[in-house]
Amino acid sequence: MTGMHDGESDELTLTAFRYVAGELSSEEQRTFESLLEADLDAQQALADIVLICDAIVDSPDAFQPQRVQRRAASGRSPGRARGFAVMAAVGAVLVVLLALWTGFPTGLDVAGDGSTGVTQGEEVDSIVSIWSQLGAADGDDGVAETFDDPDEDDPGSEDAVEEFPDWLMSGVSGDPDDSNLLPAPGDDELEEDES
Amino acid sequence: MRAWLFRVAYNEAMAIRRRQGVENRSLARLARSSPKFPETPEEAAIGSEWKEQIQQAMTRLPEEQRDVVRRRIYDEMTFAEIAETLGVPLGTVLTRMRLALKKLRKALTE
Numbered sequence: 001m002t003g004m005h006d007g008e009s010d011e012l013t014l015t016a017f018r019y020v021a022g023e024l025s026s027e028e029q030r031t032f033e034s035l036l037e038a039d040l041d042a043q044q045a046l047a048d049i050v051l052i053c054d055a056i057v058d059s060p061d062a063f064q065p066q067r068v069q070r071r072a073a074s075g076r077s078p079g080r081a082r083g084f085a086v087m088a089a090v091g092a093v094l095v096v097l098l099a100l101w102t103g104f105p106t107g108l109d110v111a112g113d114g115s116t117g118v119t120q121g122e123e124v125d126s127i128v129s130i131w132s133q134l135g136a137a138d139g140d141d142g143v144a145e146t147f148d149d150p151d152e153d154d155p156g157s158e159d160a161v162e163e164f165p166d167w168l169m170s171g172v173s174g175d176p177d178d179s180n181l182l183p184a185p186g187d188d189e190l191e192e193d194e195s
Numbered sequence: 196m197r198a199w200l201f202r203v204a205y206n207e208a209m210a211i212r213r214r215q216g217v218e219n220r221s222l223a224r225l226a227r228s229s230p231k232f233p234e235t236p237e238e239a240a241i242g243s244e245w246k247e248q249i250q251q252a253m254t255r256l257p258e259e260q261r262d263v264v265r266r267r268i269y270d271e272m273t274f275a276e277i278a279e280t281l282g283v284p285l286g287t288v289l290t291r292m293r294l295a296l297k298k299l300r301k302a303l304t305e
Binding site for chain 2: 009010011013014017021023045046047048049050051052053054055056057058
């Protein structure tokens with residue numbers, strides 16, 4: 001730097017950099033090399049460029065702030081990813097605890113005894129209540145009756161027994177006094193003839 | 196001492212140019228392939244001092260200038276490639292590099 005204007009010096013520095021980097025054309029290169037033979041500023045600029053490049057290459061920490069920013073911008077920061085994982089885990093735990101606290105059936109065996117944290121009576125009441133509401137909406141008498149008379153369609157009930165013919169009941173019971181109730185052979189044929 | 200540093204650096208620059216040729220645009224490889232300047236403990240101390248000065252100057256550069264230096268030296272991108280990547284004119288990239296080198300050179304004289 002021997003009295004050059006700043007603009008000229010800066011341009012010379014950039015030219016020296018491009019010379020070291022091999023970016024000059026053949027003509028530019030010859031021009032710069034001829035300048036190097038006599039111009040102390042050119043020599044100084046070239047020497048400084050070598051020192052600067054060597055220092056930068058040996059000091060990646062000089063770029064550390066930017067590298068941190070680039071990682072943050074790209075979302076690839078290991079610390080950030082770890083933070084997301086921790087937050088997701090905490091969120092999942094909170095959801096499970098909230099579900100247990102509110103009595104929502106989770107299917108989890110909280111007590112470790114096979115129960116799910118919800119008593120069977122509560123489940124039945126809940127189902128009956130829902131079923132009754134649905135039945136009322138359809139115009140039925142309600143599900144309560146359905147649950148109150150579970151033997152309504154049971155063939156073993158008295159009403160069902162009355163529907164069986166006497167001859168069949170006598171055959172099942174094996175009582176000989178009722179044997180006359182059995183249809184005699186040929187009765188079917190007589191009935192057909194009469195008809 | 197600065198005269199010594201200049202002489203060594205300049206001679207090294209010439210040696211690098213002879214070894215690598217003008218086609219090699221990797222400054223990182225150029226610098227890594229160069230032998231270490233200091234040969235005595237005193238020279239090593241001087242070398243550490245100017246390196247530290249340059250490194251501190253690097254951290255003080257504006258982000259846009261430091262980005263151009265990093266892309267050019269570490270990523271081995273040409274100025275044209277940097278301009279295209281950043282979406283700025285080539286002249287803007289060269290200006291940023293010019294300003295950055297000016298500040299780094301100034302750090303050597305401080």
